[in-house]
Amino acid sequence: MQIRRIQFWTVACAAAFVLCSHAMGAAVRPKRIAQTEFFGGRFLWGDCRLTQDPETTPTWSLWPFLCFKGHASSTSLFNSSNADESFLGSHLVGYLGTHFHPLVSWHVQGTRRKYLDLLNSSFETIDGRHVEKNFIRFGNSALHHVRADIGAMPMPYGLNEQVLPQIFYEQLKNSRYWTGPRHVAKLEYDNLFDTTLELAVAQDVLPWTQTEIRRDSNDHARSARLSHDLAALGGTRISLFAMELRDTDLRYGASILNVSSKGATTALEWQRLIPEDEGVSFYQLFRLNFAGPYDREMRAIVEYEDSRHDYWMLSMGSDFFLPDYGAFRFAGSYYSIRKWAYYSGFLLSLGVQITI
């Protein structure tokens, strides 16, 4: 009963907020993230944008420098079909890039996740904390055609554009499509105009299970991704990618990412996974999402996701930006589980995100 009440007030307040914001018109125009730099531009955070063009500026006047960014979010999620399922999740991400020289940089990212069952009042740690990325890059993305990376990092595969509050991706779905390898060697060629080719091999691949990265795997993998940019609708990237895991598990797909001239992002991703020994011939993910530009007081979010054999879900939401540092996030979804006929319902989330 208490949960029902929470859900009611959640919906009512969210609706009131949206109505109020529309009634009051465009009054607040917060910035996206403050671009701040210290020590003469040697320590950057936020967008981590250099103050001068690295192509025409002497190396010593820009390098070395550090780039730090991160965000913390806390979101509650309510399920209309089952009042037992109401969660509170917190998510903390920190990234540090140490750029010694245009030719060498070191990148580290750590994540901490926690989940709280609202009904049973219990913490459930899905992953606790772990280092997602820890690798060294040779070459610079802005300056060099050929670059190489070595270390722990995601394989160059897919697009994985995520626009909803993190709790949806953490809790609900398609972890089987992504991997988190510990040892990766990646080589990429970029013509610095429109095309990029990435090739990677990995050892100790850590495939996601339903909720967690398996830590006991020593699988190996190979992947490739080819991206080409077109001058269409502001700017559009078309990517083709494929990965082979354990020599038998094949996955491939394609994606289109559009960034409009106003900054709105539309992403379409399709991928197919042909498992080695499971009872299904293939899994398939189709994801279409849209996120409005950052330079307003509010941006709309829409996502449709369809995972073959699993579920489909249509989500809509809004990010109400807080001046300079973060956003209030609201999203609602309708989902339908394919394995269980007639199991469907609404999910509603409310949360805040602080970004630095």
Place this chain on the structure above:
Amino acid sequence: MGLLQWFSPELGRADNNMMKWLISIFSCMHWLVFGSFVTAYAQSSPSGVSKGEGISYTYDESDLEQPSEELSYYSGIERMFKNPALQAGIANGAAALDRSIESLMEAIFYRMLDRQLVFKTNTSIIPNLNFGVKLHRDVFNTAVGTYVVADQFSIGPQYLTKLRDIGQIPLNLQIDSNVNVYNIYPRSDGMRLAEKYELPTWRYFLNNWFGILPLLTRILPPSFNPNELYDPVSELQTGFIFPSKPEVVENMPIGSIRSYSLTGSIALPVELATLLPKEALDQLAKLEKVSSTFPITAFISGENRISVLRRSDNVVWVGVNSVKRAGAGIKAEIGRVLKAFANVSPLWAGVDVPFFPLDFDWVKARALRFDQLYEFDLTNKYARDAYTKAVAGDFTEAFVRHSDRLGGVDTGVTFHFKKNHDAIESDDESSLNFFLFRKTREKSRSEGEIEINDPTGKYFVLDSTQETEQETWEVLTGAEQIAIKDSVEMRVERVSKDNDSEFSYRFFASDKNPSQFSISLNIQDRHTDAEELDQYMDLVRRFTKLKLSKVPKIPRRSEEKQQSLRMTSAAIDPTEQIQQLHVTPTFLGQFTANASVSFSNDVLSQICTKPEDEMWAAFASAFDKDVGFWSNAENRSSWTAIKNITSHVVAMPLRPFNIRFPSVDFYLQTKDAIAALHDICAAQTPVDKQDHFSELVSTNYPSQLTEAMLSLADRRMVPRTITFFTKPRGDADAATKEAFKSMNNQVVKSSAAPLAVQRHQIADEKLSAFFPSQLRQRGTKPIIANVSVNAIERTPLLPPLPAVESSQSVETEEVPAEQRQIEVMPSPEPSASPDPLTTLRSIQLELSVKNMPLTTVGKFYIRIESAGDVNVGRFVIAEQVLQVNPLLELQSDEATAGLQNKYQIILNGPNSPITSMITGDSVELDGGLQIHIAASADGKLWSDERLLKFRFENGKLLPPE
């Protein structure tokens, strides 16, 4: 089992009382943040009022956008007439898909709305006989906001049976016969809504599907075109409204076409796929749902068509077209058609998603075409009688009345021309079609004799023509078309031998320049970026050998954006690079180029007498080969047949897939072209010349042929012309946009005088009036020359404005370029008065309209749309036709001279005549707005539709975002 358990089966549920506190605290935090944000929002609202500067906009003719941009549909419509056998299919399928990503939605919605009513009946008396009735409507956009509606009705039997097996090959027989009726007419949104004032209420409601159509217009995406559904009665009437009597013509809208035809065909298709080896057939069978067909067909087909075009109140043109074709064709097709969204609704079959890596079509046929055109003035009784017989197919009386008119009797009948074309035609088409990307190449060739009878006499033209059209279509940017037409025409006289049935041709003794070789190039791209523009300019430059020194040079990418990207991506997390796009070539807008080159007889004689080495050098240069190597005869002789065959063996299998390599084809193409040029000079008779011209134009590389011939010719004697049309769009910087805009209507010409237009070319021009692409409303259209948008303080209701009584009509004229500037003027700040009536503001449009008679109340079509970032819904706030009196007190001297009238329309608030469809009250406007507007004096002839964009926030007018 709950949702989370399914997704997260391992998740436990340990109890922990402390966590209850945390829940409470976190929930409180949520509401606190929520509450404080709302409060902050509320407090910051008043400050927003002072942020914007109040301004009023003045848009003049050049700044007002034309909302509809689809020009490429014309080709789709023309095909209905060029190849009636393909009527609905091509225009409906291919053309509808030729759009950009926002038009992908359109394509989906149009397909949802296609209403193709096909009733097939298997009669028990004759097995395999079907009887079909089809009603179909296509709506095509034009560049000026009007649409062309083509309603089609056809009825007829189809018989298909298997005759026998020849070996393993089944031999079928297919017989088709049809009566086809077309009703093609212009339609605009203004015309549609203005019918409210003209039609009986019941008919207006019926046309609007009892109110469902206006509702759909407001809730469906902008791609939904209400004209697709509007007026179903007219669509149902299509088969019964042919103007067989002059009285019926009076009901036809001026500029519309009604046409009927009888068609028939007999075909013997043989499925060659059965000849494939058993292993191959087994493999194909394993590929579920992949279809593979290789039919070869012999056919005879015929069509007789009579078309009526209402040119003005009393003048109609009646055209007769007859086509008889006999020939054979072959088709190779491997692929699959998937159905997207097939499970969305049981009532909708979904959208076809074709995947055809191989789709090749080839037809060769003898074609006899006959065209004839008469003009009737229906105020004349002789013409009325002759018209009645002519539309029934009997033109005897029309010809007699025409002869009488030449004799001095006013009969009102004019014979324009009669044209016979006897030709061998061949068409081949190959395409790669992967739904999101399609590349098609069509090549059609004909060689024959044209017989022209016109009021000045009879003569013959031997012609040889090849049209090559390459189209690349992709879902994001739509179609890019490059079409090249090579055409040779020779004026000849026919000389009969002893037996009248035998004849030969000879050039007129007095004609010193009987042959003319013309090549035209057309490039159309709705979504051109700076890189593509560079490529197009290079093509046009090489095609005409004109320097184009005055055409502006536009950088491919913005240097400013590239610099900004380097500053951002130097410190980027490399794993996030996939979301960081490169700086793409600057998007410029819509681009069209037409170029033409004409070689006279004298120039052709010059070319073919050039030394062979020089010819090879010219072709090598055109194909980007090594000129020094190929201009040497010894080097050429070292190019052995083996090398040639080897390269062709590699390239040949890819041709059906529309993949070609000019460098591989260079040798044979050049060898054949040079041989043809020599033969043209050596030929003694017109027919021989025609044959060799046909060999010359039958190239796969017509632009390289033109470039090589220009290199060989004395270019001072070759007339060449280029015309550019550009329409800037997108977010390029102002200088780039201005540079691109400066190309619009730019004409570049060579110094040589153009060749004279021939009589048969005039006949072709007249005939083209029956193409829907030429469909135009006749008369002097109003022109919205200037719109001023102002934010005004609300006042008590204004008294109605008095109507004026004098009338004057004038010719259309262009606004001089120097007047085409936007004026931005600060408007007064909102009043500080607490009176709520004056603190609120309304938007007022002040329009200057040319060509509006002063006595008439102006009719204005207005559609107000909310302009947001996400264009998933139309968000129509209001759509109405208003009747507005001209403002006498605001009329300028120009107005009193009948040049320009002024009108005021208030869009929102209590003084506004615009009302909400749902509540019937006046509308309130806020945020980004788009106003579509058109003007008319009579509700039938409408001005081009104009588009205004601006924001209206807190009583302030602001620029669009």
